[in-house]
Amino acid sequence: MSVEDKKVLELQQRIEKIAVGGGEKAIEKQKAMGKLTARERIIALLDPDSFHEYDLFVEHDGRDFGMQDKSLPGDGVIIGTGSICGSPIAIFAQDFTVAGGSLGFMHARKITKIMDYALNMRIPLIGINDSGGARIQEGVNALAGYGEIFFRNTLSSGVIPQISVILGPCAGGAVYSPALTDFVFVVENISKMFITGPEVIKTVLGEEISMEELGGARVHSEQTGNAHFFATSEEECFGQIRKLISMIPPANNIPAPKAAPADPQPQYDxxxxxxxxxxxxxxxxxxxxxxxxxxxxxxxxxxxxxxxxxxxxxxxxxxxxxxxxxxxxxxxxxxxxxxxxxxxxxxxxxxxxxxxxxxxxxxxxxxxxxxxxxxxxxxxxxxxxxxxxxxxxxxxxxxxxxxxxxxxxxxxxxxxxxxxxxxxxxEIAVMGPEGAANIIFRKEIMGAEDPAKMREQKIQEYKEKFAxxxxxxxxxxxxxxxxxxxxxxxxxxxxxxxxxxxxxxxxxxxxxxxx
Amino acid sequence: MSEEKKYETLETAYGTFQTTYNKMYRERKPWVPANPKNIVCHIPGTIVKVMVKEGDQVKPGDLLILFKAMKMNNNVVAQKAGTIKKICVKAGENVKNHTVLIEME
Missing domain, CATH: 3.90.226.10 (2-enoyl-CoA Hydratase; Chain A, domain 1)
Structure with missing residues (x-):
């Protein structure tokens, strides 16, 4: 075995170790919730073999509360580029199996790195959110991370399409990144978005509500208007994203992908x-x-x-x-x-x-x-x-x-x-014929022997004139x-x-x- | 495409139309005018202390209730003169938003 081969083998071992994310137990838990892992999601969403990962070896820099002794694979987020229907895209996916996908400083820096790539390369950004929220051991550094993300969301708005996919919890400040993006995708029983969760609401107000009723996929699709696409499974959701990407421009200075022209189907007459x-x-x-x-x-x-x-x-x-x-x-x-x-x-x-x-x-x-x-x-x-x-x-x-x-x-x-x-x-009119006739012909109607009949006649007159x-x-x-x-x-x-x-x-x- | 469907009606300034209602419209709450005699909280929180009792005469600015909400102690004061008719809450109680705290007359 040459030195190069040895080094390549070592590289492969390093990659394999990190690529499993939070380990078997955490992955089992993720599956029990009906969710794919972050890596499986990226593979399912993108064109086959198109995903290229960056920052795999990034480590967190938390130094307090025992964090200095912990290693978090990839710091709980996967970033990279790939393609959908042949068009290049940038993507990040939070990994819930690693420290609950919590957002620390380096986790956020990976996300902002791929956001900067997307903006500079003029390609769409897709963010898969599945996170318990801020990594509280890192204090204000976690909050700083969110702020940096929100700023870039705003900077990129109107330049590249930004897509947020909520495939797990997305709570507290974290919700504002999706809210700033162009399209938010949610999946029934998996997506949960809220500013204050059911526990806080129960403690402060004594009101009990489930996560699904408070900020589930259906609530955000039907009531709040925070979500743009509703799906009943992750697979369906990925299909919707691929379809959308195939129809919208990759950036504001590039036209949308063109398709072969076709006639409408004849059953729509x-x-x-x-x-x-x-x-x-x-x-x-x-x-x-x-x-x-x-x-x-x-x-x-x-x-x-x-x-x-x-x-x-x-x-x-x-x-x-x-x-x-x-x-x-x-x-x-x-x-x-x-x-x-x-x-x-x-x-x-x-x-x-x-x-x-x-x-x-x-x-x-x-x-x-x-x-x-x-x-x-x-x-x-x-x-x-x-x-x-x-x-x-x-x-x-x-x-x-x-x-x-x-x-x-x-x-x-x-x-x-x-x-x-x-x-x-x-029919184009400034107001309904009834109301209009009552105002315009008030004198005639009131002065008539049979006001009801006159009103009807004037309504017809108005309709004929303007309808x-x-x-x-x-x-x-x-x-x-x-x-x-x-x-x-x-x-x-x-x-x-x-x-x-x-x-x-x-x-x-x-x-x-x-x- | 077009099967027989039963529709609801919607009244607008331009006449009555057949249509269907959405969830938000169906569940909208009717408007209730505010009763100026009720003192209502506008934030959920906890009653720390009730400073008056039923039958008390109060004048504008009198402290009625100490009310803790979002980690702040708020003074609930009388806006106008009157008599305390009924105190609807007691110290230590958690109250929801829009709860009537005191009825005046």
Missing amino acids: ITSIVPADPTVPYDVRDVIKALVDGSDFLEVMELFAANIVVGFGRIDGETVGFIANQPMVLAGVLDCDSSDKAARFIRFCDAFGIPIVTLEDLPGYLPGIDQEHAGVIRHGAKMLYAYSEATVPSITVILRKAYGGGYIAMGSRHLRADFVFAWPNA NPYVAASRGYIDSVIAPSDTRKFIQHALHVAAHKSRHQPAKKHGNPPF
Whole structure:
């Protein structure tokens, strides 16, 4: 055996020793919780044999509370680069089998190192979170580590896509790294996110709640809006991540991967999805599927604020972001949550150069004391801001209703949509015909012999005047009134025409959106 | 794609629409106006000491309760003059957010 061979053998032994992580017992525990190990996760997520690891030999530098005598393999986190569907990505995965995946100074430095790589190389960053929290033996050094991560999350925001995968606990300050990233993936019964856990809540407040009920995958997908993708298994979750990576750009100055163009599937017939009666609901996702290549639509935040639908599809092989009112849920109204959801999605698309298509069919904003007190003014304003700020190609199609403030908010011409189309049955009005007639024709109605009959007559009059797209078209607010069957054709052409669109915001440090 | 479904209705300023409710909408709490006669806590915590008794006359600024929350002792003081009608908590008690501490008249 040559000296080189000896050294290589020693290297292999060193690697093997560290690569097992926290050892058999800890791995058994991890498996008993239904979880894969950090290394298994990386291998399952990335293209085969694509993972290259860095900082395997990093050791922690804790010197207090007996930590100086302990060796923590890899300091509880694996970092490296690899590829997904052939595209390079950077990844870190916290290893719960090593000291509970706790975050110490060197653990954080490994994470920030791979974050710096990702930003400098302009490749997406994926972070797999599975950690008990700060390594308390390291005191403020652990907190410093979190701060360094949050800072880099913010620095990278809008430059490279950042994806957080919650595959275990993610508690206390640790939650703010995922919260700062673009997409958060959660898995039922595995993901747990909260600022203060059930134990603290029980001690301080005497209220008992399980981890799952407090901050489980479903809670964050349906109620808080912290999570963007919900899965029932880690495998399903990895499939969702691969799909997303295949559709979004690797950085803000590089276009999204192109796919071969395909026609929508014939079972989605755009002419038969939307009922003529504006009060009858339908699933707007069927309209999206009737428009996108292969009827393949990747919905984002499917379970949160389902009254608006957002997600990615392709048209002629190019990725497009869709924002659509969903008449099937809460009649498709705008409210605090749906405005938040749409605004954040629009800003992602704009930051990464993805054109947006808006499908509009809504009866304005949700009325209610709870909405007003929850700040629907502030939240609703986010959407106006996001549309107005967006400089990517923006195409709006009014499918049916566009009433009041909703008409303005949903990517209207006035907020600088490039193309606005409407179907012939579209109704655009400043308010509902009943309310409008009562105000405009108050004198006539009150002075009439039969006020009820007169009111009905005036409502009809108002409807005939405004319940169509031609008034807006006569002002040029709508570019073309189009047959539903021509919608894909018009969007294709508009995207083609707007491919090299150039519109710039006035020079500024940054705006001040109503966060 | 379109099976027969039973829908709920939603009233808006623009008329009534058939649709479905989501969880957040279904579970929303009705608004209850605040009762100006109740003294309510706005943070969960522990009652350290009750400084008044029922029937006491108080004037604005009088100390009513010493209330510990988030490791801080807070003074709960009377905002306006009145009589203590009922004291709803006692020293040592843990109280949840929005608990009525004292009823005044």
